[in-house]
Amino acid sequence: MRCLPKLFAALTGVALIGASVAAWAQSPQPTMPASQAQAGGSKLTKVTLGLPTPPSVGSMWFDLAKALGWDKEVGIDLNIQRATGGGAVTALVVGGGADIGGGVPDALVNAVAQGQDLVAIWKLQPPGVPVFFVLGRKDSGIQDWKDLKGKKIGILGPGSATKYSTDLMLVANGVDPKDVEYVSLGGVGAYVEALKAKRVDAVGSWADPNERVFKPSPLWQNLTPLAATLYEGDVYLAKRDFVTKHPELAIAFNAMLLKAMTFYMTYPDRAVDLAKALIPELASADRETSIQNIIVTRPTRSLTGLSDPDAMHKYLPLALKAGLIKGVDPNKFDASKYFLNEYAKAAVDRVYGLPKR
Numbered sequence: 001m002r003c004l005p006k007l008f009a010a011l012t013g014v015a016l017i018g019a020s021v022a023a024w025a026q027s028p029q030p031t032m033p034a035s036q037a038q039a040g041g042s043k044l045t046k047v048t049l050g051l052p053t054p055p056s057v058g059s060m061w062f063d064l065a066k067a068l069g070w071d072k073e074v075g076i077d078l079n080i081q082r083a084t085g086g087g088a089v090t091a092l093v094v095g096g097g098a099d100i101g102g103g104v105p106d107a108l109v110n111a112v113a114q115g116q117d118l119v120a121i122w123k124l125q126p127p128g129v130p131v132f133f134v135l136g137r138k139d140s141g142i143q144d145w146k147d148l149k150g151k152k153i154g155i156l157g158p159g160s161a162t163k164y165s166t167d168l169m170l171v172a173n174g175v176d177p178k179d180v181e182y183v184s185l186g187g188v189g190a191y192v193e194a195l196k197a198k199r200v201d202a203v204g205s206w207a208d209p210n211e212r213v214f215k216p217s218p219l220w221q222n223l224t225p226l227a228a229t230l231y232e233g234d235v236y237l238a239k240r241d242f243v244t245k246h247p248e249l250a251i252a253f254n255a256m257l258l259k260a261m262t263f264y265m266t267y268p269d270r271a272v273d274l275a276k277a278l279i280p281e282l283a284s285a286d287r288e289t290s291i292q293n294i295i296v297t298r299p300t301r302s303l304t305g306l307s308d309p310d311a312m313h314k315y316l317p318l319a320l321k322a323g324l325i326k327g328v329d330p331n332k333f334d335a336s337k338y339f340l341n342e343y344a345k346a347a348v349d350r351v352y353g354l355p356k357r
Contacts, residue, residue, distance in 0.1 A: 044077040050089040050098030051082055055281040057290040065260040067278035074252035099242055105232045106324045113327035117240040121250050121343040125233030125300050127308035132165035132228040133205045140201035142224050145173035151201035154185040154194050162204030164324055165231035171322040172230055188213055195219055211296035232315050254305060254347030265301055268294035305344030309335040
C-alpha cells in the first residue's frame, strides 16, 4: 500500500501532461504540413543542432520541440549537441560537428573572414529590439553612455555579451572601452549586492533581470537604463553548402522552430508545465518564476526570423572598431549574402499554408 501515493503522483503527472497537450491541440496554432520526405514514408533525416547553453527556461524551445515530437512532424530527427558559448557552437558547425548552430553575428562574420562560408537562416531577436542594457547609477552621474567613461561596470564575465554589447555602445558614443573598468561579477545576485555596496557604477543587464529583479527593487529609482540598441542578437547559422544542398531541411528546421516558439510565447504556462515534466534538467524549475521569465522576454523573440541587412551594415564598422570582428572590410561585406531571409520566409509560408512568394 505504501506504493499507492507514488503511483497516484505518477498517474497524476501523466494526466497533467495529457491535459496540457490536449488543451494545446484544441487551441489555435500553426499548422505543420508534412515534408515531402515524411509524406512519402521515407526515413527521418537526422539534423544535428549545436546550442551554446544547457537546457533552460529562457531557451528551451528546441528541447520542447524534440520532447513533443515536433521535429518528426517535419521529417527531421533532431539531435542536440551542447557547447559553451556562441563562438564554440560556430566552431562546432565549421568542424562538421553540427549542421546548424545557435551563434552570434560576430562569430559568423569572423568565420567568414577566415574563409568559412557560413550563413544565418533565422534571427532570434526582432530587428531593432534591444536585448542587452547597462544600468547606471544616477548618483554616479550616469545619464548617458558617455557618462560611463572612467566608471566601473559589472558584467557576467569577460567573454559574455554583457561586455561585448557594452563595448559596442561605448564605441558608438565616442568612448574607448579601455577607459572603463570591467568587474566580473558572474551573476545577477552579485549585481544587486555590488550596486547596493556601490562597488560598481553600473552593470551590464538584459530584459529578464531588468523586469523581475531591478524594477521591483528600491535600486531602480537610482538606475538609468541604457539600451544597447546597436547590438545584433543571436542567429541560427549553417554552412552555405548545407542549406544549398538541403533547402527543404533548412525550411523544415525553421518551420519547427516557428511552431515551438509560437507555443512557447503564447502559452508560457503550458510550455513550463510540459518542460518540467518532459525535460529532466528543468524538472525542478520554479513554475511561476519560469512563466514570468518567458513573459518578460517575449519582446526579444522573433516570429519572423528576419535579419535586417541595413542594420548589419551600420553594425559592422562599430563592431570592427570595438574589436568584436576582425579581418573584414565593412564597406565590402554584403550582409544580404550571409544573413539570409528566404528560408525564414519560406518557413512562415509553409507553417501558415500561404502561397509561395
